[in-house]
Amino acid sequence: MMNGFEKRANLIKEKIMQTTLDMLRTSDPKRIRIADISKMAKVSQVTIYNYFGSKEALLREVFKNYFDKAIHDFEDYMNEGHSLKEKIEHIIFLEKESYKDFPPALIKELMIEDNELSRYIEEQYKERTIPLTIRIIQEGKDSGEISDDVSIENVLTFIQLYMNQYETILEMANKSGDMDNFLEGMVHMFFYGVCGKR
DSSP, rough: OOOOOHHHHHHHHHHHHHHHHHTTSOOOOOTOOHHHHHHTTTHHHHHHHHHHHHHHHHHHHEEEEHHHHHHHHHHHHTTTTTOOOHHHHHEEEEEEEEEESSOOHHHHHHHOOOHHHHHHHHHHIIIIIIHHHHHHHHHHHHHHSSSSSOOHHHHHHHHHHHHHHHHHHHHHHHHHSSSHHHHHHHHHHHHHTTTOOO
């Protein structure tokens, strides 16, 4: 059980992190200063340094927290009994939302500048994202939604090809003027190819 002091401290930390996340949506990380965060969050700079130690550590914590929550929310979604198509659509919806918060270029920049964050993302990818993806594919095969003609490795590779080009796909979706419709078409192609259903 948390005492009153710990609860208050947690609320202050969350407020600082939420303020930083909001600022990251519109500002370059290099331009964000502790003084600006302090002003927006209405807490002293000393408080921010006491909780996080440095701007880099704060940015890392904000991103890790965001990433953790996204994976945790998706794990919950996975346990609600959705179809394979719904799961893939949900992943694309999450990617679209995270693209607004953290464009891929920003993530790359943060990872280049922060080895610890880079290690953390690689770790999460190996320990949580890949096993979760394999589970989605296996469940799709078990339910007959994925053809017996393709292996788990085939589907993983296909997903990887999509993900490697995700930045380009989202930019093209954005330019199309109707992002949701464009992405719906990409989901359809993902499942049925360019010829539609067999």
